[in-house]
Each structure stands twice: as C-alpha cells, then as structure tokens.
Amino acid sequence: MDRFHRRSEHTDTRTARDCRFCSALDPDFASRPPIDRMVVPKLEDTASAHLTEDGYVKHRIVELMRKRAAMVAAPVLQRSA
Numbered sequence: 638m639d640r641f642h643r644r645s646e647h648t649d650t651r652t653a654r655d656c657r658f659c660s661a662l663d664p665d666f667a668s669r670p671p672i673d674r675m676v677v678p679k680l681e682d683t684a685s686a687h688l689t690e691d692g693y694v695k696h697r698i699v700e701l702m703r704k705r706a707a708m709v710a711a712p713v714l715q716r717s718a
Contacts, residue, residue: 656696658682663699 653675659682660666666674673692680686684696 652678653688654678656682656687656692659692659696659699662703663695669695 655674656676659669659674663669669692673687673689673695675688675692676682676686677688684693684700687693687696
C-alpha cells in the first residue's frame, strides 16, 4: 500500500447511482458534475445520501424550491369575521 491511497474498508461501496429525486425535479441536474449527482445506493434519495457536499446542498435547494412552490400554489382562504 502506498501512502497516497487509503486502505479499503469492508464497508466501502464502489458503486453509486443518480439521485432520482434530483433527476426528476432539478432542471439543472444534467449540468451537475457526475459526482454531485450520485447517492449511496443503500440509502433512500435524501440529501444526506449524496456523496459530495455540493450534491447535498443542491438537493436541499430543490427540496426548498418544491416546498415554496407548494405554498404559492396552495389556495389562500379568506378570513371571515
């Protein structure tokens, strides 16, 4: 083992997959770097499953945009006396 590579642990995963949540809802998903699109395959498509911090932040931004759109689209009820 050379000093430039870490020792592989038995829990390391060599595979990842695209985040389905981000790919469905983020219009800029295709322009992200490939590593920012990836999530750990054993977890659900959540922000914390992303492999990079940038992927995590962009996932959270998409979640917030979705919440904001739902709030704007919700009908506002008039207050009555």
